[in-house]
Amino acid sequence: MSARVLRAEGLSVETWRGREPVPLVRDVGLELRTGEVLALVGASGSGKSLACAALLDLLPPGTRRTGGQIVLDGTETEPAGLRGRAVASVLQAPRTAFNPLRTIGDHAAETPGKPGRAAMAEAFAAVGLGDDPRVPELYPFQMSGGMLQRAMIALALLSRAPFLIADEPTTDLDLVAQRRILDLLAGLVRARGLGLLVVTHDLGVVARLADRVAVIEAGRIVETGPVASLFADPRQPATRALLAAHRALHEIPVEVVA
Amino acid sequence: MTALLAAQGLGKAYAQGGWRRVPPRPVLAGIDLAIAAGECVALIGRSGSGKSTLARLLMGLEAPDEGTVLFRGAPLAGLDRGGLTTFRAAIQMVLQDPLSAVNPRHRVGRILAEPLRHLTDLPPASRAARVAKLLEMVGLDPEAESRLPGQLSGGQVQRIGLARALATRPALVILDEAVSNLDAPRQVDILDRLADLRRRHGTAFLLVTHDIRLARRFADRVVVLSEGRIVDAAPCRPGLALSHPAARELLDAVLPSGPGGP
Numbered sequence: 138m139s140a141r142v143l144r145a146e147g148l149s150v151e152t153w154r155g156r157e158p159v160p161l162v163r164d165v166g167l168e169l170r171t172g173e174v175l176a177l178v179g180a181s182g183s184g185k186s187l188a189c190a191a192l193l194d195l196l197p198p199g200t201r202r203t204g205g206q207i208v209l210d211g212t213e214t215e216p217a218g219l220r221g222r223a224v225a226s227v228l229q230a231p232r233t234a235f236n237p238l239r240t241i242g243d244h245a246a247e248t249p250g251k252p253g254r255a256a257m258a259e260a261f262a263a264v265g266l267g268d269d270p271r272v273p274e275l276y277p278f279q280m281s282g283g284m285l286q287r288a289m290i291a292l293a294l295l296s297r298a299p300f301l302i303a304d305e306p307t308t309d310l311d312l313v314a315q316r317r318i319l320d321l322l323a324g325l326v327r328a329r330g331l332g333l334l335v336v337t338h339d340l341g342v343v344a345r346l347a348d349r350v351a352v353i354e355a356g357r358i359v360e361t362g363p364v365a366s367l368f369a370d371p372r373q374p375a376t377r378a379l380l381a382a383h384r385a386l387h388e389i390p391v392e393v394v395a
Numbered sequence: 396m397t398a399l400l401a402a403q404g405l406g407k408a409y410a411q412g413g414w415r416r417v418p419p420r421p422v423l424a425g426i427d428l429a430i431a432a433g434e435c436v437a438l439i440g441r442s443g444s445g446k447s448t449l450a451r452l453l454m455g456l457e458a459p460d461e462g463t464v465l466f467r468g469a470p471l472a473g474l475d476r477g478g479l480t481t482f483r484a485a486i487q488m489v490l491q492d493p494l495s496a497v498n499p500r501h502r503v504g505r506i507l508a509e510p511l512r513h514l515t516d517l518p519p520a521s522r523a524a525r526v527a528k529l530l531e532m533v534g535l536d537p538e539a540e541s542r543l544p545g546q547l548s549g550g551q552v553q554r555i556g557l558a559r560a561l562a563t564r565p566a567l568v569i570l571d572e573a574v575s576n577l578d579a580p581r582q583v584d585i586l587d588r589l590a591d592l593r594r595r596h597g598t599a600f601l602l603v604t605h606d607i608r609l610a611r612r613f614a615d616r617v618v619v620l621s622e623g624r625i626v627d628a629a630p631c632r633p634g635l636a637l638s639h640p641a642a643r644e645l646l647d648a649v650l651p652s653g654p655g656g657p
Contacts, residue, residue, distance in 0.1 A: 181578050182548055282442060308576060311442040311605035312648035319650075338578035341650025368653045382579035386608045387652040 143169040148205035171332040176347035184356035221249040225293035229305040231285035235277040242273030248295040260291040283314035300332040340383040397468040398429035406461030433597040437610030440620035484514040487560035489573035493552040504540040510562040529558040567599040
C-alpha cells in the first residue's frame with residue numbers, strides 16, 4: 138500500500154461517570170505525511186495516548202469514540218482496517234508488549250503477510266539486530282529493553298505499512314539506548330519514506346526527531362506548527378510551560394515572557 | 396567526621412538461573428562510597444550498570460557478598476533491633492514504579508501513617524496532623540488523604556511515595572529513578588521541592604538516575620557506575636568534568652534542547 142497522507146479529523150473520546158459523560162479527547166485533528174515526522178506532545182494525562190488509540194480503534198475499556206473520521210489519501214477509512222496495513226505501531230513498554238513464552242522469530246512469523254526468512258533477516262538488519270543470527274531464537278527475557286524496542290520496530294517494518302505510530306517509544310530506556318532508537322527511527326523515515334507519528338512528553342525527543350509538532354492539552358490540540366517555530370515562538374501557555382520546564386532541565390535561563 | 400552512610404569494598408553477585416552449575420554473575424565489585432549528612436550525591440549509569448543493586452545494598456534490603464555498609468560508623472550487619480529501627484527511620488527510599496510501591500487497597504492516609512506507626516514514637520493522635528503536613532510538603536491537596544492510589548495519576552502517586560519516605564524525617568532519602576519517568580514540568584517541580592527540603596531540614600539525597608541532566612541540576616557531586624564499578628566521580632560545580640568513556644557516553648546521549656541545537 139502506498140498511501141501518502143493519513144488524516145484524522147475531529148477525533149473525540151469520552152468516558153462516563155455514572156450517566157455523566159466526561160470528554161477526554163476533543164475534536165483532535167492530525168495529519169501524517171509520508172517521509173515526515175509529526176510529534177504529538179503534551180504533559181501526562183493530556184490525552185495524547187488516547188488520541189492515538191482512537192486513531193487505531195484501540196481504545197481501552199471504559200472509553201468510547203464519539204466522533205471523528207480517518208481519511209487515507211482522501212478516502213474515509215475504517216480505523217480497524219488500517220492496523221497492520223496502512224499503520225504499524227510501536228508501543229511504550231517493550232517488555233510487556235511481547236509474549237514471554239514465544240521467541241522473537243515466532244512474533245515475526247505472526248505479522249500480516251507471513252514474512253519469509255529473507256524478509257525477517259532484512260527487517261532485523263534494518264533495526265541493527267542483523268549482526269547476531271540468533272536473534273530470532275531469543276525469548277524476550279534474554280534481551281535488553283533497547284534490543285526489544287528494536288525488535289518491535291522490526292516487526293512494524295515487516296508489515297510494510299507506510300505509517301508508523303510510536304507512543305513514547307523510548308520512555309522506559311536509558312538515555313544512551315534512547316538516543317540510538319531515535320537515531321534509528323530518523324534513519325528509517327529518511328531511507329524508507331515512512332510517515333511517523335511520535336507521541337512524547339519529552340521536548341528533547343521532539344527537537345531530535347520531529348518536523349512538525351502538535352501540542353495537546355486537556356484533550357484539545359492547542360498549537361500546531363513546524364518544530365523550529367514552536368521552539369522559537371511558542372504561542373500557547375501550555376507550550377510555554379512545557380518549554381520552560383524542558384529548558385530548566387537543560388539549565389538554559391528561562392526568558393521572561395511579556 | 397563519620398559519614399552518614401558509607402559503603403566499603405562492596406561486592407555482590409547474583410546466581411544465574413537454571414539447574415546447570417553456572418558461576419554467579421558479579422554485578423558490583425569494590426564499591427567505596429560515602430555520603431555525608433546533608434550531602435546530595437547522584438549515582439549515574441546505564442541500565443544494568445548496578446545502580447539499583449547498590450541502592451538496595453545501602454538500604455539493607457539485601458546483604459552484600461563482600462564489604463560492609465556503615466551507618467554512622469556502625470556496620471549494618473551488627474545493628475540490634477533498636478539500631479535497625481533508627482537506621483530505617485533515618486534512611487528512606489523512593490522507588491521507580493510508584494503504583495507497585497503502594498498497597499492499592501490502602502487509602503493515602505494509611506499509606507503515609509504506616510512508617511509513623513512502625514518507626515516513630517509519634518502518638519496516634521498526632522499522626523493525622525503529620526500526614527496532612529506531608530501532603531502539603533509534596534504539593535498535594537489535603538483531600539488526597541482519603542483517596543486510593545488507583546484514583547490518582549502516576550505523578551501524584553509518585554509524590555505519595557516521596558511523602559511516605561519523608562514521614563520519619565529521614566537523614567537520607569534514596570531516589571531510585573524516582574523522577575525519571577515523570578514529564579519535564581513534574582520533574583522540575585519535584586526537584587525544586589526536594590531542594591527546598593534540603594535547605595530547610597538538611598536532608599541528604601542519593602539520586603539514582605541515568606539522566607545526567609537531573610544529576611547536574613540537583614546534586615553536589617556525581618558518581619558514575621559502569622559494569623558494577625565506580626569509574627568516575629566529579630563535583631557538579633562549577634562545571635561537571637567527567638572523562639571516563641562510560642560517563643562521556645551518558646553526557647553525549649543528552650537530547651538537544653532545541654531543533655538543530657546541542
